[in-house]
Amino acid sequence: MHPTPDTTPAEALLAEGYDRSGAGDAAGAEAAFRRALAADPGLAEAAGALADLLAADGRAAEAASLYAAALAGDPGRRDWRRGRAEALAAAGEADAALAEAEALVTARPDDAAARRLLARLHLDRGDAAQALDHAREAAFLDPHGLEGVGVLAACQLAAGDPLAAAEALEPALRRAHPMDPERPRALVLLGRAWTGLGEPEKAAAALRAALEADKGDAAGAGPLLAALEAGGQEGLSAAYVRALFDRYADRFDTDLTVKLRYAAPRLLGEALARVGLLPGAELRVLDAGCGTGLAGPELRPLARHLAGVDLAPRMVDRARARGIYDDLWAGDLLEAFGRVDAAWDLIAAADVLVYLGDLAPVMEAAAAALTPGGRFAATVERLEGDGGFVLQPKRRYAHSEAHLREAAARAGLAMELLEPVAPRWEGGKPVSGLLFVARKP
Helix, strand or coil: CCCCCCCCHHHHHHHHHHHHHHCCCHHHHHHHHHHHHHHCCCCHHHHHHHHHHHHHCCCHHHHHHHHHHHHHHCCCCHHHHHHHHHHHHHCCCHHHHHHHHHHHHHHCCCCHHHHHHHHHHHHHCCCHHHHHHHHHHHHHHCCCCHHHHHHHHHHHHHCCCHHHHHHHHHHHHHHCCCCCCCHHHHHHHHHHHHHHCCCHHHHHHHHHHHHHHCCCCCCCHHHHHHHHHCCCCCCCCHHHHHHHHHHHHHHHHHHHHHHCCCCHHHHHHHHHHHCCCCCCCCEEEEEECCCCCCCHHHHHHHEEEEEEEECCHHHHHHHHHCCCCCEEEECCHHHHHCCCCCCEEEEEECCCHHHCCCCHHHHHHHHHHEEEEEEEEEEEEECCCCCCEEECCCCCEEECHHHHHHHHHHCCCEEEEEEEECCCEECCEECCEEEEEEECC
16 A cells, blocks of 8 residues: 555555565554554554554454454455454453354355364364364365365364374375475374374374474474373374274275184184074174174174174274174274163174273173173283283283283173184284183173
8 A cells, every 4th residue: 555645644654554564563563553543543444454463463352352443444354354253262252253253154154264263263162073064164165275274183183083184184284385384283283193093103203393394383392292202102092993993994804804814703603602602592792893893794693683883983884884783883892881781691892802901991891781691702812921911012902811800800700711712813823812701690
């Protein structure tokens, strides 16, 4: 904006403010914009320019007030309305910010920037589902911007899906310019995703790249990297197990039955026959950690009602395609045991408990979920000696015979059968395992 013979004093001051802002003189720009407003309080452009300046400086409450003044003079400026919503949120006025953002999206549902803003606001309120809906829509409307992918990934992480976050961020970061200002934040999100997936080396690489891209570390990579290097990740998270098998679903059957000579379902079927559970038993059976349903054919002849549950939704989809199960859902193992109190005559877990450490809670949950006389049958990898359980280098737990007996006894289950087996092969040799059948009195 350059002065002309018709330029008013307020407009001349506005032009001076823009010039000073462009030259990096924030203090001078602020002074000029304030003098412009003093000369003409109704000059919307001056109020909006000053609001932008104050918002960037962290003075959110005053910025929100100035955006309101600017919008009173020019209600159609969507950038000012977005700015006001962001300033209100920064000032702690969450409800007002949300209302402003919702009005933007209602007026223009195809506004990707407004959708991203609404996603962030819902995320700040702890509403991951609503945030994810708006983030997905924003990513559809603007699929190439790193900011949008970052918002989507943050929502996916909040929703407990680090695999989806990593799958969104990896290609977006490869496409992004090395100097994209959103890159450090996206790399931190990728580090968080890999951490959730149990991949500490990949997580550390992403966090180091974020620090390299922004020495000031505005995105907060440093504390996350320090926690990671201090060994803060122990055991296997549900997110890790779910993502592992979601990625593995398409080749799971072939790899297990051909490459790994997977025998756990057959071994369980034979063991159950030896304790008196034969075809036609008409049992209510839960296949816990059903995967793609490989144990289904062994369990179906025993079942009046056969249900299956698995953490990984893609595995459940493959199991459903077999047409063997009466009921299938994706969910947590222990929550599934208690879906209906004392509902199951048989709970089977083929090669599932290797992703859990202490089995005492599992035994207790199984005991609560079984009918009187009901059985809990499972395979585990074997730990020699009486050491309890240990997480092995390949991120599967091994359990000792003593731990199984102690956990079952504590839960009030009688160990009906406990024997060594080879549930699968690995590296050209059988894996040492144990099979147990525990009975509720």
